[in-house]
Amino acid sequence: MERVLGLLSSTLSRALWSxxxxxxxxxxxxxxxxxxxxxxxxxxxxxRDPEKPNTLEELEVVTESCVEVQEINEEDYLVxxxxxxxxxxxSLATLxxxxxxxxxxxxxxxxxxxxxxxSEGTHSTxxxxxKQINDKERVAAAMENPNLREIVEQCVLEPD
Amino acid sequence: xxxxxxxxxxxxxxxxxxxxxxxxxxxxxxxxxxxGDRRIRxxxxxxxxWICKSVISEGHQRTVRKVAWSPCGNYLASASxxxxxxxxxxxxxxxxxxxxxEGHENEVKSVAWAPSGNLxxxxxxxxxxxxxxxxxxxxxxxxxxxxxxxxxxxxVVWHPSQELLASASYDDTVKLYREEEDDWVCCAxxEGHExxxxxxxxxxxxxxxxxxxxxRTVRIWRQYLPGNxxxxxxxxxxxxxxxxxxxxxxxxxxxxxxxxxxxxGALATACGDDAIRVFEExxxxxxxxxxFSLAAHSRQAHSQDVNCVAxxxxxxxLxxxxxxxGEVAFWxxxxxxxx
Numbered sequence: 001m002e003r004v005l006g007l008l009s010s011t012l013s014r015a016l017w018s019x020x021x022x023x024x025x026x027x028x029x030x031x032x033x034x035x036x037x038x039x040x041x042x043x044x045x046x047x048r049d050p051e052k053p054n055t056l057e058e059l060e061v062v063t064e065s066c067v068e069v070q071e072i073n074e075e076d077y078l079v080x081x082x083x084x085x086x087x088x089x090x091s092l093a094t095l096x097x098x099x100x101x102x103x104x105x106x107x108x109x110x111x112x113x114x115x116x117x118x119s120e121g122t123h124s125t126x127x128x129x130x131k132q133i134n135d136k137e138r139v140a141a142a143m144e145n146p147n148l149r150e151i152v153e154q155c156v157l158e159p160d
Numbered sequence: 161x162x163x164x165x166x167x168x169x170x171x172x173x174x175x176x177x178x179x180x181x182x183x184x185x186x187x188x189x190x191x192x193x194x195x196g197d198r199r200i201r202x203x204x205x206x207x208x209x210w211i212c213k214s215v216i217s218e219g220h221q222r223t224v225r226k227v228a229w230s231p232c233g234n235y236l237a238s239a240s241x242x243x244x245x246x247x248x249x250x251x252x253x254x255x256x257x258x259x260x261x262e263g264h265e266n267e268v269k270s271v272a273w274a275p276s277g278n279l280x281x282x283x284x285x286x287x288x289x290x291x292x293x294x295x296x297x298x299x300x301x302x303x304x305x306x307x308x309x310x311x312x313x314x315x316v317v318w319h320p321s322q323e324l325l326a327s328a329s330y331d332d333t334v335k336l337y338r339e340e341e342d343d344w345v346c347c348a349x350x351e352g353h354e355x356x357x358x359x360x361x362x363x364x365x366x367x368x369x370x371x372x373x374x375x376r377t378v379r380i381w382r383q384y385l386p387g388n389x390x391x392x393x394x395x396x397x398x399x400x401x402x403x404x405x406x407x408x409x410x411x412x413x414x415x416x417x418x419x420x421x422x423x424x425g426a427l428a429t430a431c432g433d434d435a436i437r438v439f440e441e442x443x444x445x446x447x448x449x450x451x452f453s454l455a456a457h458s459r460q461a462h463s464q465d466v467n468c469v470a471x472x473x474x475x476x477x478l479x480x481x482x483x484x485x486g487e488v489a490f491w492x493x494x495x496x497x498x499x
Contacts, residue, residue: 113432136484138285
C-alpha cells in the first residue's frame with residue numbers, strides 16, 4: 001500500500017513539474033533519488049534469505065527506507081544500503097551482503113557505486129562484516145568458490 | 161591540467177570481465193594484462209596501434225590477479241585466486257609453463273621478482289608472505305613463510321636495489337622484511353592508514369615508499385638509517401620508517417594502485433572513482449617534509465573503477481591503466497609547465 005502511494009505521489013509530482021506548476025531544480029533532485037532508490041529496492045526485496053524460505057523483504061532484512069541514493073555526477077549514482085540481518089550470525093550476514101552486491105551488479109541499469117552496511121547496532125562484529133562485503137577483491141574471490149556461488153545464485157534467482 | 165594526460169589508445173583487453181593488473185616488461189616493449197577471465201594477454205605495438213601478441217589461456221582455474229616480469233625479461237609470473245603462482249618462460253612466439261608454485265592456502269594476491277632475479281615473493285589471503293629462491297636450473301624453492309600480518313595480504317613489492325621486501329595488507333599496515341642470518345624477518349611495520357592498504361611503490365632511489373589505501377589517501381614513507389642526521393630514532397641496526405607526507409582530499413573512493421615513475425619521479429594513482437591522477441613533488445619542498453601537487457586528473461579515465469596504473473620503464477610519460485570495465489588504456493603524460 002505504502003509503495004503504491006509512493007509511486008502515485010512521484011507520478012503526481014512529475015505531472016506537476018512538467019506542467020510548470022512545481023518548482024524545478026531543487027525539487028527535481030530528491031524525486032530522482034527517490035525513484036532510483038525505488039528501482040534498487042525493487043531488485044533487492046525479492047532476494048531470498050539463504051536459510052529461510054522467505055524474501056529479504058518478508059523478513060524485514062531490507063526495507064524501502066534502507067536504500068539511499070546520492071548523485072555523484074550526471075548519470076552516476078552512489079547507492080547505500082543498510083540491511084538488518086535476522087540473526088547475529090557472521091557468515092549469514094556476509095552472505096546476504098554478497099547477494100545484495102551480486103544482484104545489483106547484474107541488474108541495476110544505471111551507472112552506480114555501491115556501499116553495503118549492516119545497520120548500526122545490529123551485530124557485534126559489524127565493522128568486520130562491513131569491511132569484507134565492501135572489499136571487491138574479497139567479493140570476486142568468494143564468487144569463484146563454487147559452493148558459495150551456488151547459494152548466492154539460488155538466493156538472487158528471479159521469482160517465476 | 162586537462163592536457164597533461166592524453167589518451168593514446170584503448171583496447172578491450174578482457175571483454176565481459178574485469179582487468180585487474182598490468183606489467184611492462186623491462187625493455188618497455190610489451191605489456192602483460194590479466195583478469196577475471198583467467199587469461200593473460202601480452203600487448204605490443206604494430207605501427208601506431210597496440211595489438212594483442214599472445215594469449216595465455218591455460219594455467220589458471222580462477223582469476224589471475226597479478227603478473228610480474230623477471231628482471232631479465234624472459235619470464236613472467238602470474239598470481240591467481242586458484243592459490244597457485246605460475247612461472248612462464250617466453251619463447252619466440254609463445255609462453256611455456258615452467259613450473260607452478262603451490263603452498264598458499266587460498267587466493268594468491270600478488271607476486272614480485274627481486275632486482276637480482278634470484279628471488280620471488282608471493283602473498284595471499286592466508287595472511288602470509290612467501291619468499292622463493294630460484295636457481296640456474298629454473299628450480300624454485302620456498303625459503304621463508306612470513307606470518308607477520310594479521311589479515312589478507314594484498315600486495316608485495318621489492319626495493320629497486322636492495323633485498324628488502326614490502327607488503328601491504330587488509331590489516332591496514334605495511335610491513336618490511338629483510339634477510340637476517342639465513343632467515344627472513346619482519347624489520348618494520350608502518351602504521352597510519354585507517355583501512356586496507358592496496359598497493360605500494362618505491363621511488364627511483366628506494367629511499368621512499370608510497371602506499372595507497374581504502375582510506376582514500378596516499379602516504380609517503382621515508383627510510384631513516386641508524387645515526388641519521390635528522391635524529392629519527394632507530395631500534396638497533398634496523399632502519400626506521402616515518403610517514404613524511406599524506407595526500408588526502410584528492411580521491412573520492414578507494415585507491416587501488418600507486419605507481420612511481422622510475423624515470424621522472426611522477427606518482428600516478430588508480431582510483432575507484434574511475435579516475436587517474438598524477439602528482440609531482442614540488443621542487444622547492446623540504447625532502448623531510450615534501451609536498452606534492454596534482455599535475456593531471458583524468459576524471460573518467462575508464463567507465464568503472466581503475467585497478468592499476470603502470471609507467472613504461474623506458475619511455476618517459478607513457479602510462480598504461482586498466483579497469484573493471486575490462487579495458488586497458490594507454491596515456492601520454494607531460495608535466496604541466498609552471499609546476
